[in-house]
Structures are given as structure tokens and as C-alpha cells.
Amino acid sequence: MKYTVNVGTEFEIASAEVIDPVLIDSVAQAAENKGKSLTRLILVFMIFLFAAACMAAGFYIGFNDGTYNEVAIVWSCAGPIVGLVLGYYFKQSR
Numbered sequence: 001m002k003y004t005v006n007v008g009t010e011f012e013i014a015s016a017e018v019i020d021p022v023l024i025d026s027v028a029q030a031a032e033n034k035g036k037s038l039t040r041l042i043l044v045f046m047i048f049l050f051a052a053a054c055m056a057a058g059f060y061i062g063f064n065d066g067t068y069n070e071v072a073i074v075w076s077c078a079g080p081i082v083g084l085v086l087g088y089y090f091k092q093s094r
Contacts, residue, residue: 044085051078 055078058070 004009044089047081047085056077 009027051074054074055071058074059068061070
């Protein structure tokens with residue numbers, strides 16, 4: 001069956017024929033994976049923004065203080081967490 005594009009008024013599709021019932025499960029799984037990946041993306045951005053804000057605050061305090069011990073302390077706390085996140089997304093098995 002060949003489909004043609006009609007320019008003009010909109011139309012509604014009331015039903016669709018599904019040839020393979022496994023397709024329904026795979027589409028549902030893809031929609032669920034999309035939701036999980038969006039949640040992971042938001043968490044990663046929150047982790048990186050929080051780490052960057054803490055590093056900036058430590059740099060500002062260190063700049064006024066004359067020593068940058070605060071940056072080293074913040075990085076010693078935030079570095080392993082950032083490393084775990086980067087390790088998850090850039091591991092070789094992906």
C-alpha cells in the first residue's frame with residue numbers, strides 16, 4: 001500500500017495495525033529507558049553543577065585568603081564522585 005501526502009486539513013489516525021506483537025513490548029521498553037536516561041542526565045548535571053559551584057566558592061575563599069587549601073579539600077570530596085560518574089559514562093564496555 002502506497003501512502004500519499006495530502007496538503008490541507010488535518011486528519012486523525014484512529015487505529016493502527018500491529019504486525020508483530022513483540023513490537024509493542026520493545027516500544028514500551030524504549031519509552032521506559034528514555035525516562036530513566038532523562039533522570040540520569042538530570043542527576044549528572046546536578047552533580048557537576050554542585051561540584052563546580054563548590055570549587056568556585058573554594059577558589060573565591062582561597063583567593064581572598066591567599067592559600068588554596070579550600071580548593072584541595074573540596075576536590076578531595078567532589079573528585080571521587082565526579083570520577084565515578086565519568087567512569088560510568090566513559091567505560092570501555094559501552
